[in-house]
Amino acid sequence: MKVSVPADRNQIQNPDQKQSESMDLLTSTQSIIKDAVQKLGFTDEMYELLKxxxxxxxxxxxxxxxxxxxxxxxxxxxxxxxxxxxxxxxxxxxxxxxxxxxxxxxxxxxxxxxxxxxxxxxxxxxxxxxxxxxxxxxxxxxxxxxxxxxxxxxxxxxxxxxxxxxxxxxxxxxxxxxxxxxxxxxxPGFITGKPVVLGGSQGRETATARGVTICIEEAVKKKGIKLQGARIIVQGFGNAGSFLAKFMHDSGAQVIGISDAHGALYDPEGLDIEYLLDRRDSFGTVTNLFSDIITNQELLEKECDILVPAAISNQITAQNAEHIKASIVVEAANGPTTLEATKILDRRGVLLVPDILASAGGVTVSYFEWVQNNQGYYWSEEEVTTKLRKVMVDSFDDIYQMSQKHQVDMRLAAYMVGIRKHAEASHYRGWV
Ligand SMILES: NC(=O)C1=CN([C@@H]2O[C@H](COP(=O)(O)OP(=O)(O)OC[C@H]3O[C@@H](n4cnc5c(N)ncnc54)[C@H](O)[C@@H]3O)[C@@H](O)[C@H]2O)C=CC1
Ligand SMILES: O=C(O)CCC(=O)C(=O)O
Known part of the structure; x- marks a missing residue:
């Protein structure tokens, strides 16, 4: 782990906007939970519990x-x-x-x-x-x-x-x-994401990116786009973003933009992902090595087929949602798109795969790690990846079907699928 990075290299861009919108994350989440709970037919008391x-x-x-x-x-x-x-x-x-x-x-x-x-x-x-x-x-x-x-x-x-x-x-x-x-x-079962020698699971390091990759594979099918040759922009080059860029590159897609907290790199002809992976530091910073960088906000609005925000929250907002060129947005990060921007993208026909689905590969393999720790018997990477694929494909299908059935956007559909089990369990326990 590198520890002595000069402060100005890693300054967070647009801190004022993030700070004010960050307070909205809870409020906007609560408003979607309210919709989801109502649509599923649970009571107002259930919303009060879950909000x-x-x-x-x-x-x-x-x-x-x-x-x-x-x-x-x-x-x-x-x-x-x-x-x-x-x-x-x-x-x-x-x-x-x-x-x-x-x-x-x-x-x-x-x-x-x-x-x-x-x-x-x-x-x-x-x-x-x-x-x-x-x-x-x-x-x-x-x-x-x-x-x-x-x-x-x-x-x-x-x-x-x-x-x-x-x-x-x-x-x-x-x-x-x-x-x-x-x-x-x-x-060992106290925490997941450990080094493999301490009971970590094979495949946990790449799990979030694998899950995002599986969602992209499902999303392109829905949109009738071929992954081979598709142009992809990934914001964030840490655990989620860098492995995703690698998997996309390995699948024959063209990664034309990446970024980190310092700035963004963009090349419509495709970036040298192997080189960037080799040079990034342990905090997912690599653009500081280049002089011809653009801002994160500029990158998000560049021409591409698939946009993957994989860094921080509140990146796609009402200010830039109209200018997003991608026809598929897959949220590897938690909370990268505001509620208002979600509505704009939906109205514009952009297929948005929400964070609570797209980034669920990490916690899924964390669960596998915990199961392995509890039983003291460890699985191969192939076993982990096969199990992860099934979970992600089934989850994508459930949410896509829910969105079609109720004619709601993928985010609300994901909330409906996601909240139901907690509401039912709370009810059976006699809490509400
Ligand atoms: N690591 C995991 O297993 C999971 C991560 N996530 C989410 O994925 C996102 C990224 O997480 P990780 O890759 O694990 O983090 P990380 O710490 O490995 O990498 C973070 C990346 O974001 C960049 N970044 C930080 N501030 C930025 C800014 N202001 N503008 C642009 N880029 C910025 C960093 O330079 C770095 O490239 C987060 O939203 C996280 O919550 C979601 C599920 C699981
Ligand atoms: O692996 C886990 O248990 C949790 C990962 C996580 O924090 C997330 O999905 O946001």
Missing amino acids: EPLRMITVRIPVRMDNGSIKIFTGYRSQHNDAVGPTKGGVRFHPEVNEAEVKALSIWMSLKCGITNLPYGGGKGGIICDPRKMSFGELERLSRGYVRAISQIVGPTKDIPAPDVYTNSQIMAWMMDEYSRIREFDS
Whole structure:
């Protein structure tokens, strides 16, 4: 992991817009949940239960920095609904993490687990920090401190964390080690996305991108486009975006644009993906090596067949949705398209594969990892990929059919498919 990236290289673009829209993530999620619950015929009480997480903990984590000072970090863990089973979801390290965002992300995790029929509710965590400006030692102390702070409410049968933005298998390893020390027994099933030698699953590293790839394969069939030769733009070159660019390149599609927090690269003739993969750093930054870059916003509006936002939230908004040229948008990131932009894209006939479906490959293989940890028997990558494909294809079909049957956009259809299991389980438990 590289740790000493100069601050100005990684500045977040358009921070004002993101900050104000980020507060809307929860509100817009709640409004879609309301529609979905009503369309499924559940009561208003059910909406009241599901519109907010059951639990949200804020923790303060003291960390000794390398210069000897103590810095106090703020972290969160949100558990949306545990009627179906333990909650599950990643931990994000990012300077713009906030309470509303973590809550929304935990609700989306419930929806993803509902869509893919995993025995989990949704959870999510985050720490306000910039790991790009922290040393290896500081990151380890922060990761361990977070686990100590949340240890009472997490565990293999309670709430199982995983990687998300700017966290990786090394951070999962430190967290698993800390939890195992606290509990005084080895607990690989406490967390997923671990290194394979510590009980990680084959195929987890590439799972999110694989799931997105399967959704793209299904989406092009619906639109009558050939993947071979299709022009693809991918925003974000981290875990999700970089492996996706590779899979698309390997399938014969033409990756004509990629980006990271620093900027974007665009070449209508196709980019040298192998070279870019080789040169990207551990935070998914590569455009800093080039001088002829454009902005992320410019990239999103370039001519292409398939656009994949795979970075952060609120990227396709009412401001740019009319200018998106792609006929298919597949959301690898969580929350990249606002509610208003979703409506604009739908009106324009763009097929939008929503985040809670497209990015569900990660949690699906995390589930496989947890199952393998629980049984102590490990699967080959081929087995994992075959199982993942079935889950993703079935989930895509369920949502596509729901959208056709109810004449609603794919996002609302995905919410309907995703929320149903949690509503039914909450009802059977006698909560509502
Ligand atoms: N890693 C996983 O298993 C899953 C990730 N996701 C979602 O996918 C998205 C990307 O996550 P990862 O690839 O894991 O993160 P990552 O930390 O590996 O990579 C993040 C990428 O986004 C870029 N980025 C950061 N800020 C940006 C900005 N302001 N503008 C443009 N690009 C920016 C970074 O430079 C980097 O290329 C997130 O929304 C995450 O929640 C969703 C499901 C699972
Ligand atoms: O792998 C997991 O458990 C969760 C991944 C995640 O955080 C997400 O899908 O947003």
